[in-house]
Structures are given as structure tokens and as C-alpha cells.
Amino acid sequence: GEDVEQSLFLSVREGDSSVINCTYTDSSSTYLYWYKQEPGAGLQLLTYIFSNMDMKQDQRLTVLLNKKDKHLSLRIADTQTGDSAIYFCAEKNSGGYQKVTFGTGTKLQVIP
Amino acid sequence: DGGITQSPKYLFRKEGQNVTLSCEQNLNHDAMYWYRQDPGQGLRLIYYSQIVNDFQKGDIAEGYSVSREKKESFPLTVTSAQKNPTAFYLCASSMSTGRDTEAFFGQGTRLTVV
Numbered sequence: 001g002e003d004v005e006q007s008l009f010l011s012v013r014e015g016d017s018s019v020i021n022c023t024y025t026d027s028s029s030t031y032l033y034w035y036k037q038e039p040g041a042g043l044q045l046l047t048y049i050f051s052n053m054d055m056k057q058d059q060r061l062t063v064l065l066n067k068k069d070k071h072l073s074l075r076i077a078d079t080q081t082g083d084s085a086i087y088f089c090a091e092k093n094s095g096g097y098q099k100v101t102f103g104t105g106t107k108l109q110v111i112p
Numbered sequence: 113d114g115g116i117t118q119s120p121k122y123l124f125r126k127e128g129q130n131v132t133l134s135c136e137q138n139l140n141h142d143a144m145y146w147y148r149q150d151p152g153q154g155l156r157l158i159y160y161s162q163i164v165n166d167f168q169k170g171d172i173a174e175g176y177s178v179s180r181e182k183k184e185s186f187p188l189t190v191t192s193a194q195k196n197p198t199a200f201y202l203c204a205s206s207m208s209t210g211r212d213t214e215a216f217f218g219q220g221t222r223l224t225v226v
Contacts, residue, residue, distance in 0.1 A: 008152060035217075042118075042202055042217030043155075088154065100215065102147075102155040 004103035006089055011109045018076040020106045022089030025070060029091040032065060034074045037086045037105070046074070046087075076108075084110045114139045118203050118218035125190070125197065125225050133188045133221045135203035142207065144186035145215070148172060149200040158201075161186055190223065198225050 003025045012018045024032070030051050035043040049056045049063045049072075056063045062075040076083055089103040116137040125131045135144065143162050147155040157170030161180040175194025180186055186205075190197045203218040 004154070040220070040222075042219045043204075043215075044217070045214045048214075099157070104152055104154040 004089055004091055004101050006087075006103040006106045008104060009107050009109070011111060012079050013111050014079060014081055016079055018074075018079045018083070018108055018110075020074045020076075020087050020089075020108065022072040022074075022103055023070055024072065024089070024091045024101075024103075026091060026093050026101070027070070028093045029070075031092045032063075032072050033088075033090040033092070033100070034061075034063065035088040035090060035102075037088065039085075043088060079108075079110050081110045081112055084108055116203060116205050116216050116218045118201075118221050120221060121219065123221055123223045125223060127225055128192045130189055130191050131223065133190070133201055133203075133223070135186045135188065135218060137184055137186075137205045137216070139205060139216060140183070141205035141216070142183070143205060144180070145204045145206075146170075146176075146178065146186070146188045147202045147204065149202055149220075155202065158188065197223055199223060 005023045031048055033048040034046045036046050037043045047058050047061055049065050060077045064073045086105040086107050088105045090100050092100045119134045145160045146158040148158055149155050156172050158176050159167055159170050159178040161167035164180055164183050167178050167180050175191055177189045201221045204215045206215045
């Protein structure tokens with residue numbers, strides 16, 4: 001079945017760039033997503049990328065997709081303390097239901 | 113304001129009891145979902161519904177039940193058959209499962225068995 005893997009924890013200093021990585025196994029993925037979850041809250045969609053794209057940039061966020069290696073990354077430029085949260089990678093397949101599979105989440109800690 | 117609302121935010125259940133978690137949306141979305149979140153395991157799909165009066169099991173449906181009598185409501189019942197129900201439960205909705213549209217999440221319900 002589908003599998004999405006992320007490292008559990010990342011710590012960066014305020015002002016530095018953060019890079020959160022994700023790998024997935026489903027070669028039929030059509031869309032890949034990054035969600036942000038603040039403590040005790042639901043998930044908020046940050047950005048998504050089509051599987052036929054290599055890169056997408058949105059203000060401080062840059063998403064890179066290596067479809068050959070099934071590797072997705074989220075770069076946050078000039079990381080701020082408000083960026084501290086859990087970041088989930090997710091992929092949607094091209095099957096009949098188009099199920100979304102989430103990764104384990106990466107907890108980003110920003111040190112002032 | 114449009115959105116998706118879960119209630120209650122915190123819920124305590126005694127062992128052996130059934131409990132129902134509420135999820136309501138006023139976004140006119142066709143599809144609704146229930147996920148369970150455990151530390152270090154990401155989100156796992158419990159049930160989903162593409163349309164009123166229809167729903168399908170997700171990856172971990174055992175011990176749970178749902179209904180979809182109205183478009184805006186998708187309650188989840190955690191039954192006594194669920195062996196480890198303590199978790200954070202998230203409800204989501206989207207325009208349709210057949211198109212790439214954003215899933216909107218509720219704020220979650222934290223269920224604790226005491």
C-alpha cells in the first residue's frame with residue numbers, strides 16, 4: 001500500500017532556512033501536499049504541488065519534487081518562531097477514491 | 113463564516129461506553145472524513161463519505177461507526193469494541209473526492225478513556 005515517511009523532529013535557529021523532507025512510495029501520486037498543525041488544532045493546508053511539476057514557490061515556502069526518487073521537500077526561508085508546528089506531508093493517488101495518505105509529521109522547533 | 117466544527121474539544125469516556133463525536137460543516141462540501149491521530153503515526157483514515165447516505169471504511173474502521181443522514185453532518189461513534197480509543201480525532205471535508213480540492217479540517221476532539 002501507500003507509505004509516506006518523514007523525520008519526526010527538526011530544530012532550527014530563527015532567521016535560518018528550514019528544510020523538511022518527505023519520501024513516498026506510491027508511483028501513481030497525482031498531488032502532494034504540505035499541511036501545518038499548531039498545538040491542539042486541526043491541519044491547515046500550506047501548499048501543494050502537481051506530480052508533473054518540479055518546484056513551486058509561494059512567498060517564504062519552496063516545494064521541491066523529485067518524482068524519480070519519490071522525494072518531496074518543503075523549504076521555509078527566514079524561519080520565524082511562529083513557524084513552530086508539526087508539518088505533514090501527504091499524497092493523493094490516482095485511484096477511484098483518490099485517497100490521501102499522510103506522513104507521520106515533522107515537529108519543527110524554532111529557537112529564538 | 114464558513115467552516116467545519118467539531119465538538120466537544122475534550123471528551124472523557126469510561127471503559128465499555130460508546131461515545132459520539134460531532135462534526136458539522138457549512139461549506140456545502142460533498143465529501144467528509146474522519147481521521148485518528150496518534151503521536152508518531154500521522155493521520156489514519158477511519159471512515160469517509162462521498163455523498164449523503166453513503167460511507168466507506170478507511171484503514172482503521174474496526175470499533176467505529178458513522179452515519180451521513182445530512183450533507184453537513186458526519187458524526188463518529190467510538191464503540192466499546194475499540195480497544196485503544198484514546199487519541200486525537202480530526203474531521204475534514206472537501207468539495208469532492210474526485211477532484212483536487214483542499215481538505216478543510218476541524219479543530220479536533222481529544223478523547224481520553226478513564
